[in-house]
Amino acid sequence: MSILINDELETIDSTEMQILGDFECKLNDAETLRCFIKADDYWIVFAIGSVAQAVGHLAFERTNIELVNQKLGEVLAGKLFNEELDFIAFESGKDEIQISASTVFPSNSVTPRETITVLNLREMELDGLEFSTGLSLSPKSAETLSKELEKLAKSAKD
């Protein structure tokens, strides 16, 4: 058994990155939060919180914005449900993106909650946290994310 906790990780610090925009989103606990889109020349980072202490949840290469949005669009269109898949995953560059959708009854609730989760399984430490680098959003927030990605992809082309 190997404990990889001490292996070399890519370190990403979003605190000094340029803020490209922000949008409202709902995470697991269904409370509305603010998601900031930050970027440098290589990374695009989605961070939750106030401007000052926004903590990165998801990061991937800027060159993958269009591809991530394309796959996210497929999930939002019901690909996982229609094809009975648990998730879709793809690699591009060093990124290992996984997008899943699930309905859960958190805290033994009787009310199901839909979530769409975008993970980057690339080994990294984002804003000092090395675990679970991903965004788990409500379907509506995931649609908003998709629109933001579309804008980013368009602005990159212009």
Next chain:
Amino acid sequence: MPPKVNQQKVYQQQPVHQHPPVKKTPKPAPRPLPKVSAEKPAAATRRADLSSYGTQQKDRIERLYGAGAAAVSTARDVRLANATNKANYAYARTYKSEMATLGGTTPNAPKNLIDVAHRSENAYRTELGKSGFTPSDVRGTSVVKAADFMRSQAKAPGDFTTPSPQAIKQRLATGEKPQYFVRVMDKNYLSDPKSSFSGSKPTAWMATPQELAGAKLDGFEAMKRVGFSDQYINSLAAKGKKPSDFVLVVTEARGMKGQQVPTWDNITNTAKNHPDFAGFKRQANNPAFWNKVQNVDLKAHQGQMQSLGIKDARTYAKTLPKAEQGPFLARDMMNSKLGVNEFFTGDGRTARTDAKNGGYGVREFLVNNDPVASTQRNTFIELGETGKTGLTATSKAPTISNNPLRLGSEMKTGALGGAVVSAATSLPQVFDQARNGDYAGAAKTLAVNAGTGAGVGAVSAAGERIVGRSIENGLARSSSSLFAGAEGGLARQVGGRIGGAGVIGGIVSGGFSAYDQVGAYKRGEVTGSQAIGTVVGETAVGVGAGMAGAAAGAAIGSIIPGAGTLVGGAIGFVVGVGAGYIADKALRYGGVNKMIAAGVTATIDKGRELGGKVIQAGKQFVGQQIKTAKAIYNSATSAVKSARQFVGQQVNNVKRNVTNATRAAVAYVSNVKKQVTQRFNSAVTATKQFVGQQVKTAKAIYNSATSAVKSARQFVGQQVGNVKRTVSNATRAAVSFVSQAKNRVTQTVNNAVNTVRSNVSNAVSSAKRTVSNAVSNVGNAISGGLKSVFGW
């Protein structure tokens, strides 16, 4: 042919049974027996004798009751099994047909899965009711029975009840597997035929009905028991949710896949296989990490987050020491993705959210989160609001009955059947053997027949168990309880011999005589050898006569019309006792019992006289009796085994036949299905072609019709133009003609007027002239007349 035993004439005149001629068997060599005198009892003695005899026979009859009850019970079992099969089929059939129309527009279509299940439940009850059964009669699992159990428990008076912490611990320790699962569900999520127990993948949390029964179908109390926090329940209430908005789904455990007790290990494995936990893949094989996850105090962290005003777990994690960040994030994700909330204990039960009952909630289970409808064995119970608040812990949590054999009430009716079976199958031979002095054979025959008769008659494990238990009990009574209270080595030895001798009787009669003789020996009324001999003689007589009488009596009781089963049984018992007494006395007056007793006694006594050989003789004798007893027992057991084997073979044959028939049916159905499919496909193809052609033809017709319509329109347009033109010309011509005609008429009229005027004028003139002439003429005439008259 008269029997070989000595009998008084009065008994020959009142035979209990008619028997075919009996083959003679050689008499054993005569022994030097003490002289026995046949004494006629007085009436009082006879009554006492009869009473005592009746007591003994009552016990014997009770043994027959056992076999009879088994037979009756088996008949009921068979009937119940058939009814249950039909009911299960009705449930499945209704479920399937209702599912097919769920959410459809057909009249009376079910609105949701609750309607589907309830209609299936009604079909199930109806089918059972046709055979006089209810769901509670059904053996084995039945969701309807479980639902009825919950409903009946809800009606129990008093506060809520819950299994005590000790009772829950006990169940956890024994690993008791539930037969049913229940889960609280929102009615709103049951209208979709594909609704799962708990949203989408991967698992669903389940509880057991026994542990939720004490919630008395109160919606919010039920939620508390399965780990819904007060805060969450209050939020539901604040949103206007009522307990009646929820139902309990009840499903059979055997239909649920992936059952596991939600221990930390199982939860951890589930998490490792969940896609959203992929962010922890680097820790998958790090047990130290997952141990830390288990030890995260989620409730404390949630409180801390609230106090800090942080709503995002990842942001909160940054406030923790580095080593705690990962375990906290994993534990938080278990909560959000798997429902492992702060009340999860990891030992197979949830903590009670209001901390009552020592914080012990119900046991919980994880199952695969399949669609509710896929189990096909489920139903729903409406929840409500009871207004109760008190809670009583109990160590006697109710259970859903498995309905063991109900021999208590069936003993009476079953006795008749058992007695008839025994009498019909064994008595003639028993009597014949007894008459010919073959008492051991008679005992064996009766024992074997009783066992076999019951075994074959019962045709069930229940019957075999009862017969076997009866024999075992007889042996146990003979060999163990008889020794109780015997003091001293000699007493135990003699008691043992008596008990050994009583084994024969113990098999069928329970060793009554042995009991009596042990008592008599202990009271000093008889010697040991006398007691042994008496037991043998009594037993042989008891076997041959007593059982016959009892069985015959019961048989008589059973056929008395109009007496009713119980009354018939009672009368049968009385007659049986009387008949048995008569038969018994017939043998006793012949001295058979005493001859045997005396022979045995003499043998033992003589052995003693021969110098301490009594013990040896006794041992040999007892040993022989025990061997015989064992042989009888073995024979009975063999008979039961044979019966069981026979039944087993028959069952196997039936199974093979059923299997073959099933295969044939399956093959046939498969062929038919293929043919139907082929025909259907052909029909579909032909229909498609036909429809295609028809569509083409229709299109062509349509096109033609369209062209025709266009032509018609053009033609009509032209015609209309022509008509317009014609009408216009005609109108003009008419107007011209009318104008000309008018002119002509005017002219003609004017001409006519002129002519008339002229004519009138002429006529007037002429008339004037005529009148004038006439006047002239008249004047002339008058003048001429006057002249002529007057001669002027």
